Amino acid sequence: MSRGPSIPVKCSTIELKDLADTLDFDKEGKEGSIYGLELNEKGLYVRKEIEENKQQFPKLQQIRDLDTTSAENDKEYNLKRVNNKWIINSLPVKIPWLILFEFFSPHTLIGNDNTFRKCLNQGPQLISLVPAIPDTIKIKPFLQDKYTVYVSDVTERRKLEFKPPIALGQSWTIMLDLMLLKANASINKQITDILTGVRISWTETTDTRVKLFIQNNNGSIVSKSTSDQMSIDTARLTNMIEWMEVTNVNLIGFYFTASVLTEYQLAILSGI
Numbered sequence: 001m002s003r004g005p006s007i008p009v010k011c012s013t014i015e016l017k018d019l020a021d022t023l024d025f026d027k028e029g030k031e032g033s034i035y036g037l038e039l040n041e042k043g044l045y046v047r048k049e050i051e052e053n054k055q056q057f058p059k060l061q062q063i064r065d066l067d068t069t070s071a072e073n074d075k076e077y078n079l080k081r082v083n084n085k086w087i088i089n090s091l092p093v094k095i096p097w098l099i100l101f102e103f104f105s106p107h108t109l110i111g112n113d114n115t116f117r118k119c120l121n122q123g124p125q126l127i128s129l130v131p132a133i134p135d136t137i138k139i140k141p142f143l144q145d146k147y148t149v150y151v152s153d154v155t156e157r158r159k160l161e162f163k164p165p166i167a168l169g170q171s172w173t174i175m176l177d178l179m180l181l182k183a184n185a186s187i188n189k190q191i192t193d194i195l196t197g198v199r200i201s202w203t204e205t206t207d208t209r210v211k212l213f214i215q216n217n218n219g220s221i222v223s224k225s226t227s228d229q230m231s232i233d234t235a236r237l238t239n240m241i242e243w244m245e246v247t248n249v250n251l252i253g254f255y256f257t258a259s260v261l262t263e264y265q266l267a268i269l270s271g272i
Contacts, residue, residue, distance in 0.1 A: 022037065022044070022045045022046070022047070023040075023044055023045065023046045023047065024046055024047035025047050027047070030049075033049055033050075034049070034050040034051075035047050035048065035049055035050065036048050036050050066079070066085075066086040066087070066088075068088055071088055075090055075091075075264065076090070076091040077089060077090055077091060078091060092268075093264075093265050093268040093269065095255070095257055095261065095265065095269070096257055096259065097122075097123045097255050097256065097257050098123045098124060098125050098256055098257055098258055099121050099123045099125055099127055099166065099254070099255065099256035099257075100121065100122040100123040100253070100254075100255050100256075101119050101121065101122070101129050101253060101254040101255075102122065102146065102147075102252075102253045103116075103119055103139055103146070103147040103148065103149055103251075103252075103253075104145075104146065104147055107119055107120045107121075107122055108120075108139065108147070110139055111135065113138070114138050114139050114140065115134075115135045115137070115138055115139075116131060116137045116138055116139045116149050117130070117131070117134070118130045119149075123256075127162060127163065127164060127166070128162075128163045129160050129161070129162060129163075129254070130160065130161055130163055131158070131159075131160060131161070132158070132159040132160065132161050132243065133158070136151070136156070136158050137149055137150070137151055137158055137160065137246065138150055138151070138152055142179075142250070142252060146252060146253075148179060148250040148251060148252050149246060149250065149251040150246065150250040150251070151246055151247050154181070154247055154248060156247070157245060157247045158245070158246055158247050159243045159244065159245050159246070160243060160244050160245075160246060160251070161242065161243045162241060162242060162243065162244075165196075165240050165241060165242040166240065166241040166242075166256060167239065167240060168216065168238075168239045168240065168241065169216075169239075169258055170216065170218050170219065171216060171217055171218060171258065171259060171260050172215070172216050172256065172257065172258050172259070172260070173213065173214070173215045173216075173255075173256070173257050173259065173260060173261045174195070174213070174214045174215075174241075174254075174255065174256050175211060175212065175213050175253075175254075175255040175256075175269060176194065176195075176211065176212040176244075176251070176253070176254055176255075177209075177211050177251075177252040177253035177254075177255075178194075178209070178210055178211070178212060178249045178250065178251060178252060179207055179208070179209050179210075179249060179250035179252060180202055180204050180207065180208045180209075180210055180227070180230070180248070180249055181207055181248050181249060181250070182204055182205055182206050182207055182208075183202060183203050183204055183205060189201055189202070189203055190202050190203075190204075190248050191248075192245050192247060192248045192249060193245050194212070194244055194245055194249070195214075195237075195241055195243070195244045195245075196237075196238070196240065196241050196242045196243055196244075197234065197236040197237035197238050197241075198214065198232065198233070198234050198236075198237055199232075199233040199236075200212065200225075200230055200231065200232050200233070201230070201231050201233075202227060202229050202230040202231070203229045204227065204229045204230075208227060208229075209252070210225050210226045210227040210230060211225065211226045211269065211270055212224075212225045212226075212230070212232065213225065213261075213266060213269075213270075214232070214234060214237075215260050215261065216260075217260045221234050221237065224266075226270050
């Protein structure tokens with residue numbers, strides 16, 4: 001009785017790459033690397049390099065109960081548990097403002113009839129913001145949690161002064177949070193010397209909130225705003241900021257840092 005051909009203990013002609021349900025084992029490998037089989041969505045096994053570091057510290061997107069689909073580069077996140085699943089939660093941008101003026105208690109001092117007297121810096125530098133002429137500028141609520149400084153008689157040019165003036169270095173960022181008053185109907189434009197050496201103009205036909213950014217990166221000055229109706233002229237800007245004009249704008253906030261902010265930071269701050 002014939003027993004047929006015997007099955008060899010070791011076959012020298014069949015390899016993993018010859019199996020119909022495996023992929024990529026015919027590719028050249030790296031010496032010293034460890035490979036395994038990973039089942040893909042088509043039911044086929046694919047060569048997968050195994051790294052010891054990855055085994056101990058897997059990537060966030062490899063964790064099955066974590067949703068990272070909304071992740072973006074150069075952003076900071078923490079983890080938040082929602083409906084028995086972990087999600088990434090973006091962290092607020094932290095800016096090291098050396099000077100920060102926002103108008104609320106206890107940093108803002110007011111007089112009779114809500115006249116604005118002084119605002120103390122909420123950053124580390126010893127500096128205040130005061131009216132150039134006392135009792136000419138007022139303060140009023142803005143939204144639910146903010147106040148704005150304004151001029152009731154816009155026929156007179158009114159300024160706020162920085163005491164002492166702000167000395168600018170080689171690298172810095174200034175941000176202004178403003179409410180632009182609608183453009184003068186007779187000339188279809190509004191023009192204001194908003195800061196020492198900085199002039200802005202706009203053609204907004206309604207009162208509009210904007211954020212204005214001016215940056216100096218080792219002598220290269222760049223300016224931008226959240227309004228496409230605004231132009232910014234920094235040609236007369238020097239190394240000192242002494243005052244700002246609030247005749248045709250309501251001031252919501254003033255911010256200064258001795259660093260150049262990233263595009264991501266500017267994009268986050270641009271949100272209104």
